[in-house]
Amino acid sequence: MALDPSPLGRAIRAARAEQPPGWVDLAGSIMSRVRAIVIPSEPILTFTEQGTPARDEQGSGTYVSARVVTAALRRLLQEHPTHAPETIDLRVDDSRLTGIDIRLVARYGVELHPLADTLRPQILEIVEGILGPAPGLDLSTIEIVYVDVTRGDPNRT
Amino acid sequence: MSKSQASSEPLATDEALVRAARLGDHEAFREIVDRHGPAMYRYALHLVGDAGDAAEATQEAFVSAWRSLSGFAGRSSLRTWLIRLVHRRAADLQRNRRATPIDDGLMSRLTPAATDNPLQSVLDAELLDALQLALNELPWHQRATWLLREVEEMSYEEISIALAMPIGAVRGHLYRGRRTLAERMARWR
Numbered sequence: 001m002a003l004d005p006s007p008l009g010r011a012i013r014a015a016r017a018e019q020p021p022g023w024v025d026l027a028g029s030i031m032s033r034v035r036a037i038v039i040p041s042e043p044i045l046t047f048t049e050q051g052t053p054a055r056d057e058q059g060s061g062t063y064v065s066a067r068v069v070t071a072a073l074r075r076l077l078q079e080h081p082t083h084a085p086e087t088i089d090l091r092v093d094d095s096r097l098t099g100i101d102i103r104l105v106a107r108y109g110v111e112l113h114p115l116a117d118t119l120r121p122q123i124l125e126i127v128e129g130i131l132g133p134a135p136g137l138d139l140s141t142i143e144i145v146y147v148d149v150t151r152g153d154p155n156r157t
Numbered sequence: 158m159s160k161s162q163a164s165s166e167p168l169a170t171d172e173a174l175v176r177a178a179r180l181g182d183h184e185a186f187r188e189i190v191d192r193h194g195p196a197m198y199r200y201a202l203h204l205v206g207d208a209g210d211a212a213e214a215t216q217e218a219f220v221s222a223w224r225s226l227s228g229f230a231g232r233s234s235l236r237t238w239l240i241r242l243v244h245r246r247a248a249d250l251q252r253n254r255r256a257t258p259i260d261d262g263l264m265s266r267l268t269p270a271a272t273d274n275p276l277q278s279v280l281d282a283e284l285l286d287a288l289q290l291a292l293n294e295l296p297w298h299q300r301a302t303w304l305l306r307e308v309e310e311m312s313y314e315e316i317s318i319a320l321a322m323p324i325g326a327v328r329g330h331l332y333r334g335r336r337t338l339a340e341r342m343a344r345w346r
Binding site: 006007008010011012014015016018019020021022023026027029030031033034035037039067070071074078084085086087088105152154155156157 | 167168169170172173176177179180181182183186187190191194195198199202203208211212215216219220223224284285287288307308310338339342343344345
């Protein structure tokens, strides 16, 4: 294609090729702002190894933000190219975690049922590592729904 | 994405990055910023003509994007959605500012000497300065449509979505903007 020799045509080409000065610093500033944003999140009660919420004789409890649990599950579910999390929802009743709903995108060709059966114990282990053995929370309370299938790694496609 | 990515690995799609960022993945959002931020900042720079305002508009647009990613339904491309956000922020900033018209004499003073090599001026920063001066004189919508079409190379439909205006209005603003800019930049010979 012939180059437009007009001043405006040359200016357009120059503008398209322009790398705005100061972008690197601005990108860093943007990410600092974003990392500082704390999205409100529900507190979830933790349990001792004995399965009780009380941490002392006065019945003090320790809580962990739902955001912490969700982030840990996200990292777990991003580890392999066979699947990626679409949503992670924690069911919380009276500050107690009662169940987990996960929507996954899977790579085409992956055996869906075995994958879910593999993931449930890993999910439970992560959650119990953070919250302790929450009563009522077991493999049956972890719902996994596949919502999409991709040709490649769903973490990248 | 939190895991390390090999350099030979293909770039993640916008869809995958949005999916991860919605779940709070800062690394995925950083990839979105790196991918689309330079064009957003460039657009804001030419639109408002001030580096400070452009930086603020771009930053606020990304903060807004981070907060509202769950509301991004994917009806438009991620790029169009982000351009729409930065355009709105830039418009907010401009609303309280008074326009400062540029006098024609300033354009004449920027005309290069006759001995200059015109081929070299393609990359000359003064050419971009002249363009900016001409852009500053365009009405807001003409400037926005011209920048999105000619510099960011967006389709009429994408511009229509980004600026929330009918395609017919996009065509009209673009026609008038092109005509005015061609006249003003014709002095740059």
